[in-house]
Amino acid sequence: MKKPPLHSLADLGALRDDIRRQQALEAERRALAAAEAARLAREQQLFSLTVGAVRPVKVAPIANIQRPQPTPEPRQRIADELAALHEALSDEVDVESLLLTDDGLSFRRPEVSLDVVAKLRKGHWSIQQQLDLHGLRRDEAREALSEFIRLTHQQGQRCLRVVHGKGHGSPGKEPVLKAKVQRWLAQRQEVMAFAQAAGPQGGAGALIVLLAGRTR
Structure with a gap:
């Protein structure tokens, strides 16, 4: 200023x-x-x-290890599905009234014609998937069959073969598993019909199964 x-x-x-x-x-x-x-x-x-003399604290270097996270396992859903599977497929269900009185004890839903069963027995359609139950215990075979039917139906496959064996290794040479497989299959809503396989497709040791078409 x-x-x-x-x-x-x-x-x-x-x-x-x-x-x-x-x-x-x-x-x-x-x-x-x-x-x-x-x-x-x-x-x-x-x-x-x-406080006396002060010195900086030495900090050891820390390794930054990025470990992959484990894939989450839906344990409860798996347990629920197994529980439902045991409840759904019973060994005690009487399906004899649903079986056709032919040599192979074929099965069909009321809406399925006899001609369809005859074609199954003769191997008219190509086999798209197969399940072999040899060597499995009863519960293992039941679970394997239920999962097989569920997956193949989801994939839109229609004609299947289930090999249960002829019972040569069973007590009395009776095909115990065959009767159980018939009961289990008849309880699955996806199964429209089944018949004993023709000789080249397994004969008395296998069943040819027809599934319903997948609804969208």
Whole structure:
């Protein structure tokens, strides 16, 4: 700021007083800053005397290992499906009234014609999938058959072969598994008909199964 011109000794005296006031204010500011610096120095010295020498803590390097997360396993859903499977396929269901009284004890739903069963028996349609139950215990065979029917039906496959064996290794040489497989198949809503396979397709040791078409 440009100072006004001096016109008298009074103006000179006022200027001198103003300079003195500014110098006093500056001296006071410096004194306050020095006092604050002294206070901080005392506090730092007191901290050092209290805790002693301070050294940085050495931190060991930490490896960043990215491990693949395990695939979630739907255990409850699997358990529910197995429980429903055991309830759905019973060994005690009487299906004899549904079986046709022919040599192979064929089976058909009421809406399926006898001609369809005859074609099954003669191997009219190509086999799209096969399940072999040899060597499986009863519960294993039941679960395997139920899963086989479910998957093939989902895939839109219609003509299947289920090999249950002729029972040569069973007590009394009776095909125990064959009767059970017939009961299990008759309880599945996807199964429209089945018949004993022709000789080249397994004969008395296998069944040819026709599934319903998959609804969209």
